[in-house]
Amino acid sequence: MAPLGTGYAVPSGDTTKSGPPSPLESCGVSLGEVLSAAVEAPPASVVVAAPWLEEKHGAKSRRNWRTLHLALDAGSGDIIAHVMTDQDAGDASQVEALLDQIDAHVLIDSTGLEIYGAGKWLEEKHSAKSRRNWRKLHLALDASSGDIIAHVMTDQDAGDASQVEALLDQIDAPIGQFTADGAYDGSPTYDAVTWHSAGATVVIPPRANAVKRPDADPLSQRDRHIAAINTDGRMKWQAATAYGKRSLVETAIGRYKSIIGYRLRARSFGAQQTEVSIGCAVLNRMLACARPKSVRCKTVTA
DSSP, rough: OOTTTTTTOOOOOOOOOOSOOHHHHTTOOOHHHHHHHHHHHTOEEEEEEEOHHHHHOOOOOOEEEEEEEEEETTTTOOOOEEEEETTTTOOOOGGHHHHHHHEEEEEEEEEEEEEEHHHHHHHHHHHHOOOOEEEEEEEEEEEETTTEEEEEEETTOOOOOGGHHHHHHOSSEEEEEEOGGGGGHHHHHHHHHHOOOTTEEEEEOOOOTOOOOOSSOOOOHHHHHHHHHHHHOOHHHHHHGGGGGHHHHHHHHHHHHHHHHHHHHHOOOOOOOOHHHHHHHHHHHHHHHHOOOOOOOOOOOO
């Protein structure tokens, strides 16, 4: 038996086996290395040792390591992303690489932006009653980063659900979960999300009087939501589906109106679209500058 790491051993000689490689082997990691890592690794990452020269020939060599960075689903405990780096790579430097492998959780909502036009001028100058005009801003937010990843501006008569496809067309990453309020309930929204990402989970609260459709697909997500609400109640359904995260997009809308403004300054529709694009980019930049970068500190005891 040849020792491997601390506290574990694997048989020496040929250990080749037939059959397809395991997920760990496809990443270049053996089970013995992972077991060894479980003893020596710090909580922030899994460290795999490979002191082959020292064990095989008794030669003194610089101990080399590989760091395995893992991302786990907090609910199920499943490994949803992994990155293998050399020993010099910091943990914080691999966060972006891990997030790139994780399907996005998209939150969408809409709000109204006031137009300062001739009608408003007449109202203020001569106290004349005029029809108030608005533009509607539809936003898609990444729940993990808080960034605005898609936006569409329409006139005030456009329905919320009609803009889902236009928002999703701006998102290249696969979607893991799509969350919106009851205004988006209906087949057009479910179809648009499924067309973009077939395996996406759609979380939209059905209407209070919603019933299961007899001709619906047995795997219909909407029917499952209706059944869950009827069985456990709406509050438990919200907790089970993480519907509460939708408040993040409402916060983003509030941030837009408090920082950029609740009124459009440009006059033409094209210029107003540019104004909204600049406003979203500014908010993302401000959020990136203010977001803290946390690094696990190691306590050294004497």
